[in-house]
Amino acid sequence: MGFLHPLALIGLVAVALPPLLHLIGRRLPPTVVFPAVRYLTATEREHSRRLKLKNLILLLLRMAVILFVVLAAARPVARVASGTGHPPTAMALVLDNSLSSGAVVGGRRVLDVLAERARHVLERATEQDQIWIVLADGLPRRVGRAEALAAVDSVTPWPVRLDVSEAVRIAARAVEDAPLPVREVVVLSDLQETALSAGEPSAVPVLLWASPEVPQNRGIDSAHVEPRVWSPSGEVIVRLGGTFPGEAALRLEAGGHELAGAVAGSGEVVVLSATVAERGWLQARLALDPDELNADDQWFLALRVADPAATRVERGVGSFVREAADVLRQGGRIRSGDEVTLADRPAAGTTVLFPPEDPALVGAVNRTLAARGVEWRLGELVDGEWVVTGDAGAARGAPVLRRYRLLGSGPVVARAGGEPWLVRAGDVVIVASRMEVEWTGLPVSAAFVPFLDLLVNRLAAGESWVLGATPGQTVRLPAAARSILVAGEELTVQGGVVVAPLDPGVYFLRAAAGDTVGALEVNHDRRESRLAPAAPTAVRATLGPEANVLGDRAMDRELFQGARRADLTAILLTAAIAAALLEFALASVGGAARRV
Amino acid sequence: MAQRLTNRVDLLDPYEVAQLGGIELAARGVVEGFLAGLHRSPFRGFSVEFAEHRPYQPGDELRYLDWKLLARADRLFVKQYEEETNLRSMVVLDVSRSMDWVGGERRLTKLEYAKRLVAALALVLLRQRDATGLIAFDERVRSVVRARARHGHWWQLLAALGELEAGQGTVAEPALRQVTDLLRRRGLVIFVSDLLLDKDLALLALQHLRHRGHQVVVFHIMDPAELSLEGPPEARFEDPETGGAVVARPRELRGVYEETVRRTIDEWRSSCRGGGIDYHHVLTDTPFGYVLRRAAASRSRFG
Numbered sequence: 001m002g003f004l005h006p007l008a009l010i011g012l013v014a015v016a017l018p019p020l021l022h023l024i025g026r027r028l029p030p031t032v033v034f035p036a037v038r039y040l041t042a043t044e045r046e047h048s049r050r051l052k053l054k055n056l057i058l059l060l061l062r063m064a065v066i067l068f069v070v071l072a073a074a075r076p077v078a079r080v081a082s083g084t085g086h087p088p089t090a091m092a093l094v095l096d097n098s099l100s101s102g103a104v105v106g107g108r109r110v111l112d113v114l115a116e117r118a119r120h121v122l123e124r125a126t127e128q129d130q131i132w133i134v135l136a137d138g139l140p141r142r143v144g145r146a147e148a149l150a151a152v153d154s155v156t157p158w159p160v161r162l163d164v165s166e167a168v169r170i171a172a173r174a175v176e177d178a179p180l181p182v183r184e185v186v187v188l189s190d191l192q193e194t195a196l197s198a199g200e201p202s203a204v205p206v207l208l209w210a211s212p213e214v215p216q217n218r219g220i221d222s223a224h225v226e227p228r229v230w231s232p233s234g235e236v237i238v239r240l241g242g243t244f245p246g247e248a249a250l251r252l253e254a255g256g257h258e259l260a261g262a263v264a265g266s267g268e269v270v271v272l273s274a275t276v277a278e279r280g281w282l283q284a285r286l287a288l289d290p291d292e293l294n295a296d297d298q299w300f301l302a303l304r305v306a307d308p309a310a311t312r313v314e315r316g317v318g319s320f321v322r323e324a325a326d327v328l329r330q331g332g333r334i335r336s337g338d339e340v341t342l343a344d345r346p347a348a349g350t351t352v353l354f355p356p357e358d359p360a361l362v363g364a365v366n367r368t369l370a371a372r373g374v375e376w377r378l379g380e381l382v383d384g385e386w387v388v389t390g391d392a393g394a395a396r397g398a399p400v401l402r403r404y405r406l407l408g409s410g411p412v413v414a415r416a417g418g419e420p421w422l423v424r425a426g427d428v429v430i431v432a433s434r435m436e437v438e439w440t441g442l443p444v445s446a447a448f449v450p451f452l453d454l455l456v457n458r459l460a461a462g463e464s465w466v467l468g469a470t471p472g473q474t475v476r477l478p479a480a481a482r483s484i485l486v487a488g489e490e491l492t493v494q495g496g497v498v499v500a501p502l503d504p505g506v507y508f509l510r511a512a513a514g515d516t517v518g519a520l521e522v523n524h525d526r527r528e529s530r531l532a533p534a535a536p537t538a539v540r541a542t543l544g545p546e547a548n549v550l551g552d553r554a555m556d557r558e559l560f561q562g563a564r565r566a567d568l569t570a571i572l573l574t575a576a577i578a579a580a581l582l583e584f585a586l587a588s589v590g591g592a593a594r595r596v
Numbered sequence: 597m598a599q600r601l602t603n604r605v606d607l608l609d610p611y612e613v614a615q616l617g618g619i620e621l622a623a624r625g626v627v628e629g630f631l632a633g634l635h636r637s638p639f640r641g642f643s644v645e646f647a648e649h650r651p652y653q654p655g656d657e658l659r660y661l662d663w664k665l666l667a668r669a670d671r672l673f674v675k676q677y678e679e680e681t682n683l684r685s686m687v688v689l690d691v692s693r694s695m696d697w698v699g700g701e702r703r704l705t706k707l708e709y710a711k712r713l714v715a716a717l718a719l720v721l722l723r724q725r726d727a728t729g730l731i732a733f734d735e736r737v738r739s740v741v742r743a744r745a746r747h748g749h750w751w752q753l754l755a756a757l758g759e760l761e762a763g764q765g766t767v768a769e770p771a772l773r774q775v776t777d778l779l780r781r782r783g784l785v786i787f788v789s790d791l792l793l794d795k796d797l798a799l800l801a802l803q804h805l806r807h808r809g810h811q812v813v814v815f816h817i818m819d820p821a822e823l824s825l826e827g828p829p830e831a832r833f834e835d836p837e838t839g840g841a842v843v844a845r846p847r848e849l850r851g852v853y854e855e856t857v858r859r860t861i862d863e864w865r866s867s868c869r870g871g872g873i874d875y876h877h878v879l880t881d882t883p884f885g886y887v888l889r890r891a892a893a894s895r896s897r898f899g
Contacts (some may be wrong), residue, residue: 029830035694036822037835040842043856
């Protein structure tokens with residue numbers, strides 16, 4: 001016999017209430033002066049044995065009522081058939097080999113413990129059973145018993161997240177159409193709290209078995225680089241997660257060199273500054289001191305390193321731009337040269353174009369743009385109050401008081417009042433406002449120099465994309481990316497969508513001409529780093545009221561026995577009512593005698 | 597109706613009777629009402645030996661009316677006989693602590709009830725010119741009033757009754773033994789008690805009196821609350837005389853307790869009947885007139 005809600009057995013302590021109340025109640029009874037005590041003494045002497053027996057029976061009956069009710073609340077179940085066989089069963093085995101299953105507890109991987117239990121389950125299966133196995137990819141595979149055992153023997157932790165709730169729903173759908181009398185979903189998992197998700201509870205009985213222990217863990221939750229293009233210096237901002245006490249060493253590596261390092265603890269945000277000697281696209285790796293779960297102790301980043309843009313500033317852009325360019329030049333963010341020109345009319349090469357001060361020159365500017373094949377034009381000059389929105393870096397939120405309407409089509413980097421304000425077309429970047437205080441508040445704000453840095457080093461130097469994904473996640477790539485480099489092999493992108501490789505790392509995106517136009521950073525899902533187990537209430541809430549985490553023996557008992565299990569709750573409730581009625585009848589005997 | 601009830605004080609609730617005044621007033625009212633309802637004198641035997649005349653009073657049997665004297669002198673006199681005029685009675689009253697108990701509101705304690713009953717009995721007896729005395733006892737004899745039949749003796753008895761207060765335990769034998777000394781001739785012994793005493797010893801003493809030729813009447817006084825067991829769910833019931841206590845749950849023991857009380861009363865009744873003793877079980881809410889009537893009815897058997 002077993003219990004579906006064993007926690008309810010805590011209520012058994014209530015069985016002690018009747019004797020306890022009896023003892024408390026008889027401590028200090030009130031005194032009543034009564035001359036006929038001799039009659040009472042005689043009565044008590046003659047009937048004390050019978051009364052004691054009656055009281056004892058009443059006490060036992062009251063205890064029995066509580067006992068039966070508490071046992072009924074614990075939902076006892078018992079086998080109703082003998083023998084070792086079981087009816088043909090459609091069983092879906094969900095084996096959680098997600099990233100967290102690689103955690104080591106007591107010198108053993110969690111996945112090894114789960115696999116051992118899976119073998120134990122499969123060894124009890126017969127040829128009449130139908131078996132599905134669901135691994136961390138969430139796909140149900142119909143397998144024979146031998147295949148299932150082989151799959152379990154060869155299973156390894158995958159660097160992906162498994163949504164256990166979704167996997168159970170998938171597994172339930174797989175077995176519910178099977179023409180067999182018994183259907184079960186068996187879940188073997190570390191049952192992280194973060195592995196559950198809301199959804200329709202399973203209509204098929206779910207048997208859950210969780211690895212008994214979970215370790216404390218620390219991992220890298222997220223990381224990104226600032227700025228996107230290093231020239232050649234920059235920063236990596238890292239957030240550490242987990243609950244592991246103490247601090248650990250964090251290192252930034254690229255090109256076989258350690259670029260920076262720090263010591264930090266769980267929950268901290270670390271900023272690592274570094275300078276890179278190489279130029280171009282690089283893969284950087286953040287590494288944290290290993291703990292019980294290694295897979296979340298590293299993080300891969302794509303670094304784009306370029307020399308400061310060789311920049312020329314024409315007089316027509318105004319004094320604010322010239323002075324800001326001087327600041328960038330002194331700071332090493334740009335150098336003198338002709339690669340990028342900041343001008344009020346299109347120049348040769350890459351140009352960051354600000355509107356000319358004289359509106360009469362707008363026509364000439366537009367004609368030059370047309371000649372260079374740029375689809376954007378400077379339109380009507382409008383005054384008003386707007387705010388910069390979009391991918392404008394530090395300029396986001398800056399006030400705009402005057403601007404030319406930008407007419408045309410193509411990618412818009414930032415907008416003001418919902419209309420294009422900063423656009424990029426080929427090697428021309430167009431800003432709709434002059435950098436003067438009558439046009440915008442930017443020139444007199446702290447955001448101006450970083451904004452100019454963004455215009456020169458990122459937009460003008462060429463757009464690139466860095467995308468993030470978890471292993472196995474479907475990612476939509478920019479239109480310019482025609483292929484992705486995986487394990488040295490260039491794979492063509494079909495329909496602009498790829499499935500992120502399972503191995504964490506940086507995967508570069510190539511344009512049609514073979515240029516690298518971006519990178520896909522594949523890193524672990526930080527929810528897999530959260531190893532805290534789900535509460536029973538959360539399990540029942542997402543998987544159904546019958547879903548309980550079972551111990552070893554309970555799992556052995558419940559397995560394949562769904563059809564032969566008898567719920568003893570009704571019997572116990574009947575027994576409780578019978579005991580209560582008997583108690584009432586016995587307790588009323590004294591009252592009945594009085595009327596005789 | 598109210599007038600009729602007032603005239604029959606003997607049939608009123610004892611508590612209401614007690615509210616009318618002291619023992620004297622209550623007893624007198626009871627006796628007046630009691631006698632008015634009778635067709636013959638109470639406590640009267642039959643003897644052929646004429647002793648004297650006395651004035652007729654309501655309730656006297658007409659057959660004892662001296663018709664000759666009526667014809668001659670136009671006055672109502674009844675004849676009295678030797679045996680009756682010499683009847684000597686002794687009331688033995690239990691004034692132990694257990695008698696000083698009342699089990700409910702608007703009710704007399706057993707002792708107060710017994711005092712009024714004794715006063716009424718004495719008045720009835722003395723009106724018949726029967727010598728009447730009183731012995732009060734608890735653990736020992738507390739008070740003795742010798743039997744007299746003279747006019748004014750009732751006031752002496754009332755004074756003695758008024759002075760009596762509840763004592764301690766109950767030992768009846770010394771008092772009953774003293775009766776033997778005080779009643780040398782055959783007489784009437786009226787034993788008024790709640791009988792919460794040693795039954796065997798008391799019965800032995802009463803039977804001894806009976807063997808000495810006395811007529812014995814026992815009034816077993818009980819409060820109605822003693823017939824049943826009431827109280828809190830669990831209580832420590834303490835005997836006011838001995839201090840002994842029993843912890844019990846009334847709900848559990850009520851039935852068997854009532855059975856025990858019934859059995860005890862039956863035992864007293866059968867034991868008394870077997871020994872020729874007249875036994876009356878009296879509850880303190882019983883009107884005095886009923887008690888006197890029952891006693892008178894049974895007393896006639898011993899005549």
